[in-house]
Amino acid sequence: MDKAFKTDGLLLLNEAKTLQPELTAIRRDLHQHPEVGFELPYTKAFVMQKLKELGYEPKEMGKAGIIALAGGKRLGKTILLRADMDALPLQEEAEVEYRSKSAGKMHGCGHDMHTAMLLGAAELLKKHEDEIIGTVKLEFQPAEEIFQGSPDMLNAGLLENPHVDAAVMIHVTAGMPLRSGTVIVSGGGISSTSCEQYHITVKGKGGHGSTPHEAIDPITAAAHIHIALQEITSRELDGNQFGIFTTGRFEAGKASNVIPDVAEMWGTIRTVDPENELGELIKTRMKQICEGVGAAFRCQASVEFYDYCPCMVIDTQLAESVMGYMKELFDTGAMDLSIISGGKAGGGSEDFAFVSHRVPTVSMFLTAGSSNDGYIFGQHHPKVRFDDSVAYRGSAAYAYTSLRWLSDNGK
Ligand SMILES: [Zn+2]
Ligand SMILES: [Zn+2]
Structure with a gap:
């Protein structure tokens, strides 16, 4: 009976939409307080506080990571949702009113949005906790830009207690000629280089x-x-x-x-x-x-x-399932990465690749600002801007993927 259960995607997306003003506020707060590597005192305290407010019991993991669990009341598998929290050692030159307040540090890769999006997903999952068939493990990771945060959390036991069966990450992108808010799912195989x-x-x-x-x-x-x-x-x-x-x-x-x-x-x-x-x-x-x-x-x-x-290895079966879920949720607002990439691996590397070598993993992108609308700079550019009005779509994608996959794969 559990297996037949299906979360209403449209309802979830509408709920996510109501969170948008809060997600914008969270993202801009974090944007003004960028921190680099493992030194994330402000960001960590912020995330711990928000998770507690939502009714979670967050735990610190490794040098500067945070883990929180949703569900666990109904028997099932465990899916990992990951957001990275670190900024870049870069002087911001973007024309935004919520500019970085730390000289030489900038959220130029959009990890401030990832953190906001996963906090949004945490709120949605709390609301739908009774529908979770198994457990959702929320991971807030430091030090992605130096490829050390993911291995540090793996060494600290990221994939155990409870054992993780599948893993999901989302990265925002800017500067592409695609409608803002489009969710792009990586196909099976190698999605990014070592x-x-x-x-x-x-x-x-x-x-x-x-x-x-x-x-x-x-x-x-x-x-x-x-x-x-x-x-x-x-x-x-x-x-x-x-x-x-x-x-x-x-x-x-x-x-x-x-x-x-x-x-x-x-x-x-x-x-x-x-x-x-x-x-x-x-x-x-x-x-x-x-x-x-x-x-x-x-x-x-x-x-x-x-x-x-290492290079990122995407699990074909998981990617196909998630592509289906994202079509259910976003219809034409979801697409397959191979349509853009021609099936070739991208050049940018991502330290979640360490997780992808241990458990079936899928990665998604959320377009946050189209080059057609003036978002002409890409990640890591000192002038990059992100369209944070689409953050709710990232939250919905995280939450819906976890609910649907756990339901499809219930024990
Ligand atoms: Zn980056
Ligand atoms: Zn990044």
């Missing part, structure tokens, strides 16, 4: 610009290393493999007439290999080329790797 940072150091011997023969120039060596590295992708990888790396920062010297001691490069490696064998191959070859080319030019070159995030 990402790993590298830092190359080339040590030479500084000297006067007039006497290069008495110095060992690290800039020349670094330039040769940079060019040599390009041969990995052009000459060593199978044309059907996706493996790219980009050096985005190249620094050496301060004066035009001085040969510096050191040249440095920083960049990222991305692949769509869940086992990351390709990433490991690229790293091995980078190391050999750096050391070898550096030595050829009498320098000592080394490379170190850090902040790894």
Whole structure:
């Protein structure tokens, strides 16, 4: 009998709509108080307080995460809904009246909206708690931008007590020519690439610009290393493999007439290999080329790797179910990501990918501002703006997905 139970999507969407003024207020409050990484005292206190007001018993998890449970009165499975809470170390330049009050910090990825949306879902789920066949686990996560919050919460027991059977995340996007408020569901397979940072150091011997023969120039060596590295992708990888790396920062010297001691490069490696064998191959070859080319030019070159995030693996069956739920809820306001992406993985990485390697996972996007309406900047741009009037659609998507999936998969 439980299995046949079905939540009324239209009713839920209308209820979500009534929450919109509150969601706007929450989002703008958080937007004015951005915090970075694991240092989220204001945001954490805000979320704990709101959850308590709604009747939850939130618990802290890991370095700066929060967990709350809804349902649990009826026997069933557990579904995880995740929002990230951290901002970026970025100076806001957006023309909005609720600008960041913290210099050098900005909610430029929209995580303030994610937090507001999941708090909205928490309110909806409290209201419909008797309809929950199983448990909904709400996760408020820190440090997504440095790919450390998700693994930290996993290590702290995110997927147990109760054991999580499926996982859902939503990310807002701005700057796309799509109607604001559209929910886009990732299809099965790999939806975003892995990402790993590298830092190359080339040590030479500084000297006067007039006497290069008495110095060992690290800039020349670094330039040769940079060019040599390009041969990995052009000459060593199978044309059907996706493996790219980009050096985005190249620094050496301060004066035009001085040969510096050191040249440095920083960049990222991305692949769509869940086992990351390709990433490991690229790293091995980078190391050999750096050391070898550096030595050829009498320098000592080394490379170190850090902040790894795997590619996101979307569960096909779960994605198909959720696509159906979102069609029920939003009709033409929901679409399949493959229509936009052609089935290819996106370049941006997401640390919820760590969860996607452990339990069936689906990811969705909510368009929050169309480029046709003046929302021309994308995430991470200092001028990015988000249309927060559609936050209720994110709340409804979270709540409806969890209610419907638990009902379909009831024990
Ligand atoms: Zn981001
Ligand atoms: Zn983000």
